Amino acid sequence: MRVVLLGTAAGGGFPQWNCSCGLCAEVRAGSSRLSPRTQSGVAVSADGERWFLLNASPDLRAQIESFPPLQARAKPARNSPIQGVLLTNADLDHTLGLMQLREGRQLRVHCSPAVRENLTGGFPMAALLDSFCGIQWLNAPENLMPLLCHDNSPSGLLYNSFFVPGKQPRYMQGKALSVHGHSVGYKIADERTGGRLVFVPDIAAIEPGLVPRLSDCNLLLFDGTFWSQHEMHERCGIDISAGQMGHIPVSGEGGSLKILAGLPAKNRIYIHINNTNPILLEDSPERAAVVAAGVQIGRDGMEFNL
Amino acid sequence: MRVVLLGTAAGGGFPQWNCSCGLCAEVRAGSSRLSPRTQSGVAVSADGERWFLLNASPDLRAQIESFPPLQARAKPARNSPIQGVLLTNADLDHTLGLMQLREGRQLRVHCSPAVRENLTGGFPMAALLDSFCGIQWLNAPENLMPLLCHDNSPSGLLYNSFFVPGKQPRYMQGKALSVHGHSVGYKIADERTGGRLVFVPDIAAIEPGLVPRLSDCNLLLFDGTFWSQHEMHERCGIDISAGQMGHIPVSGEGGSLKILAGLPAKNRIYIHINNTNPILLEDSPERAAVVAAGVQIGRDGMEFNL
Numbered sequence: 001m002r003v004v005l006l007g008t009a010a011g012g013g014f015p016q017w018n019c020s021c022g023l024c025a026e027v028r029a030g031s032s033r034l035s036p037r038t039q040s041g042v043a044v045s046a047d048g049e050r051w052f053l054l055n056a057s058p059d060l061r062a063q064i065e066s067f068p069p070l071q072a073r074a075k076p077a078r079n080s081p082i083q084g085v086l087l088t089n090a091d092l093d094h095t096l097g098l099m100q101l102r103e104g105r106q107l108r109v110h111c112s113p114a115v116r117e118n119l120t121g122g123f124p125m126a127a128l129l130d131s132f133c134g135i136q137w138l139n140a141p142e143n144l145m146p147l148l149c150h151d152n153s154p155s156g157l158l159y160n161s162f163f164v165p166g167k168q169p170r171y172m173q174g175k176a177l178s179v180h181g182h183s184v185g186y187k188i189a190d191e192r193t194g195g196r197l198v199f200v201p202d203i204a205a206i207e208p209g210l211v212p213r214l215s216d217c218n219l220l221l222f223d224g225t226f227w228s229q230h231e232m233h234e235r236c237g238i239d240i241s242a243g244q245m246g247h248i249p250v251s252g253e254g255g256s257l258k259i260l261a262g263l264p265a266k267n268r269i270y271i272h273i274n275n276t277n278p279i280l281l282e283d284s285p286e287r288a289a290v291v292a293a294g295v296q297i298g299r300d301g302m303e304f305n306l
Numbered sequence: 307m308r309v310v311l312l313g314t315a316a317g318g319g320f321p322q323w324n325c326s327c328g329l330c331a332e333v334r335a336g337s338s339r340l341s342p343r344t345q346s347g348v349a350v351s352a353d354g355e356r357w358f359l360l361n362a363s364p365d366l367r368a369q370i371e372s373f374p375p376l377q378a379r380a381k382p383a384r385n386s387p388i389q390g391v392l393l394t395n396a397d398l399d400h401t402l403g404l405m406q407l408r409e410g411r412q413l414r415v416h417c418s419p420a421v422r423e424n425l426t427g428g429f430p431m432a433a434l435l436d437s438f439c440g441i442q443w444l445n446a447p448e449n450l451m452p453l454l455c456h457d458n459s460p461s462g463l464l465y466n467s468f469f470v471p472g473k474q475p476r477y478m479q480g481k482a483l484s485v486h487g488h489s490v491g492y493k494i495a496d497e498r499t500g501g502r503l504v505f506v507p508d509i510a511a512i513e514p515g516l517v518p519r520l521s522d523c524n525l526l527l528f529d530g531t532f533w534s535q536h537e538m539h540e541r542c543g544i545d546i547s548a549g550q551m552g553h554i555p556v557s558g559e560g561g562s563l564k565i566l567a568g569l570p571a572k573n574r575i576y577i578h579i580n581n582t583n584p585i586l587l588e589d590s591p592e593r594a595a596v597v598a599a600g601v602q603i604g605r606d607g608m609e610f611n612l
Contacts, residue, residue: 012409015371017376017386017406017407017409018378018384018385018409018410019383019384020380020383020384020385021383021384028371028374028377036371058367058402058405059367059368061319061323062365064323065342071323071326071334072323072324072330074326077325077327078324078325078326078543079326080324092434096364096402096405096406099364099398099402100364101323101324102398103317103318103322103324104323123434127477128398128429128477131476131478132476132477170437171433171434171437171438237383238384
């Protein structure tokens with residue numbers, strides 16, 4: 001299975017359009033200690049020809065142009081190797097990219113019932129896209145099942161989803177849903193090689209029952225949004241905590257790094273990194289602490305073969 | 307007045323993600339005869355400090371990063387020199403960028419009542435953004451009025467809008483509106499220099515009454531979406547005409563070039579150019595015909611001082 005990190009920043013990207021915090025200012029100035037990052041998204045393929053997107057960021061157009069295997073093939077004039085999109089939640093930074101795929105064939109969108117409800121009753125993407133390509137909704141399965149291509153042929157991949165602690169998208173706050181499960185993670189396995197990816201870009205807490213799920217893979221792509229609970233306040237004067245935004249911080253007693261450090265996956269990678277997070281800085285002590293724990297910091301274009 | 311063309315392609319951009327027509331394939335291969343283009347949008351400013359966007363394309367994040375005057379100033383940590391957004395219609399390629407500005411202060415969106423209705427009843431951007439920055443709607447005036455900054459101070463610019471023949475956004479088809487005027491053009495004038503821009507990126511026909519409007523400017527930015535009526539069919543096998551998409555073609559007896567050739571503006575520029583349009587190709591006879599008529603082909607980053 002080929003896995004490529006199309007984008008590794010949290011919502012807003014790095015730099016963020018309206019931010020001049022130390023990190024955003026320095027990356028705009030072309031610092032060698034920082035790399036610009038587009039908003040979080042991943043592409044996977046068993047055969048290198050037929051691809052699935054894991055989330056669809058607002059930067060998707062640029063991400064497709066940065067990675068030739070996702071581009072249209074020579075014939076016919078209009079086509080795409082993208083077979084479907086798997087959503088972990090209905091946040092805007094994970095779903096706006098679907099609107100950019102409107103010129104193509106019907107979209108196959110895999111997600112939880114709650115995410116579908118958000119994208120029907122909150123952000124009516126389903127109705128909007130019905131005037132263009134339309135959406136075929138598929139319930140992300142709880143048990144490992146074949147992930148089918150657009151023509152229903154096998155892709156060579158198996159997948160399942162699992163609920164993780166999360167929060168409603170901000171645009172749905174105050175609206176009651178008929179179902180639970182705002183955020184899911186995915187396991188994706190290659191039928192031939194046995195390679196296994198676990199993808200969890202948004203998670204508010206690591207409950208003990210989740211650790212076996214995070215352990216059963218060669219590659220773990222994990223929520224690295226914030227270094228600490230109160231980073232948004234300290235760096236940008238915005239009074240909202242990591243927890244209130246639905247993310248477990250990397251550092252601290254209850255942070256994710258202590259757990260990731262003990263997991264067996266060969267590659268454990270932080271993704272979905274906010275522009276305020278000091279692990280972005282290549283010579284920061286925070287980054288050094290992550291690396292010392294055997295965990296890596298994702299960057300755009302990073303590729304893995306599982 | 308400074309005017310910068312942030313993006314000069316029609317919806318989908320150039321290349322378009324799912325297109326491998328001759329032009330898209332050649333620009334991806336890095337041809338020297340073609341330049342990539344992001345989706346249509348313009349920025350204007352009287353003082354070079356405080357800026358207004360004309361339409362907000364899905365590529366807005368990358369466009370801001372490509373043009374430093376639109377980026378956040380040094381302090382406070384979160385800020386933006388963008389004072390407001392003027393919309394010509396409610397098409398997705400002109401409005402999706404508003405969603406990318408959600409992390410900032412309240413958005414001031416200038417548009418016609420019909421566009422506002424599209425973005426309330428069709429694509430409920432107003433409700434979605436209420437959970438973030440919120441939108442303050444301003445009716446684009448029919449007569450020249452001061453264009454105010456976010457704090458209501460004068461910007462040094464005057465503006466007015468005028469209805470042009472257009473069509474409903476595709477996502478609104480079949481829905482009746484209470485008001486007319488899906489598309490408008492804008493005139494923007496510098497109070498100090500008298501420099502005048504007319505901006506018309508989408509227009510289905512040039513009615514005789516419109517010619518005086520198009521004549522009263524130093525810089526005309528005009529709909530160059532299609533070279534010919536049936537280009538989409540010929541190049542991509544898609545059976546829809548320029549007229550059905552709400553655009554007058556450049557060429558032919560009823561085309562825009564014959565009219566633009568006779569207009570007095572020093573700079574007459576085609577913008578909003580579709581990926582199928584042969585004027586994109588620097589050595590095409592179609593481009594030569596445009597240049598021979600005294601009209602230019604817009605490209606991303608082009609700047610004017612009026």
